[in-house]
Amino acid sequence: MKNKFLHGVFIILISWGFVHAQKSGDQASVFFTTKAQDTVKIGETFNEKDSTGSKSLKNRIKPIQANFKSINSMTKWTSVKKKDIEGESAEGGEATFYYTDKRLEKVIARHYGEMGQMLIEYYLMNGQLSFVFEKEYRYNRPLFYDTKAMKENNDTEAFDLKKSKITMTRNYFENGSIILISNNDLHGSGISANYPAEQEEKIKEDFKRLLKLVN
Numbered sequence: 631m632k633n634k635f636l637h638g639v640f641i642i643l644i645s646w647g648f649v650h651a652q653k654s655g656d657q658a659s660v661f662f663t664t665k666a667q668d669t670v671k672i673g674e675t676f677n678e679k680d681s682t683g684s685k686s687l688k689n690r691i692k693p694i695q696a697n698f699k700s701i702n703s704m705t706k707w708t709s710v711k712k713k714d715i716e717g718e719s720a721e722g723g724e725a726t727f728y729y730t731d732k733r734l735e736k737v738i739a740r741h742y743g744e745m746g747q748m749l750i751e752y753y754l755m756n757g758q759l760s761f762v763f764e765k766e767y768r769y770n771r772p773l774f775y776d777t778k779a780m781k782e783n784n785d786t787e788a789f790d791l792k793k794s795k796i797t798m799t800r801n802y803f804e805n806g807s808i809i810l811i812s813n814n815d816l817h818g819s820g821i822s823a824n825y826p827a828e829q830e831e832k833i834k835e836d837f838k839r840l841l842k843l844v845n
Contacts, residue, residue: 736751758806768795
């Protein structure tokens with residue numbers, strides 16, 4: 631059954647796209663391209679309670695969390711700009727920029743794929759990155775792997791968003807530098823105050839590329 635399943639997936643991938651690998655920290659996130667990004671769209675954080683188990687940094691992250699909640703409590707924006715994200719894969723993505731007066735408050739970026747989807751929320755405070763929330767969905771099967779494909783491959787599962795593996799990463803910034811990363815997934819959580827400098831640089835570079843879409 632396994633060989634038939636892999637063969638079926640390979641045919642689907644040849645027909646619908648190509649593989650796009652995006653490095654995230656020390657792990658490589660592999661997304662397969664597709665043309666149906668609007669079929670599945672994971673929800674933003676909005677007023678979801680943000681928390682971390684770090685006691686040593688509790689006082690330092692309080693203003694970051696307060697800023698996060700304050701921004702997400704806003705119901706009216708001076709302007710909202712939407713831009714397509716191109717060049718990373720055939721599937722691409724979209725970014726939404728939220729402003730009060732002429733000040734950018736947050737950016738929501740979505741990166742679509744056939745085998746997964748990434749939602750990244752950037753929050754600013756005093757013109758600098760303050761909090762970056764990453765939510766990654768890894769699907770149980772390719773986006774177009776329906777019940778017909780399941781039966782043809784003698785498989786037991788079709789694509790089901792509810793069966794996705796979800797990883798959420800909270801990146802806290804103080805004066806432009808990361809001070810804490812909190813990572814939670816379905817198998818537990820891990821918290822670290824010491825994170826590779828290259829991850830911080832990657833977040834900043836990704837954010838700069840997004841800003842070029844509106845500048």
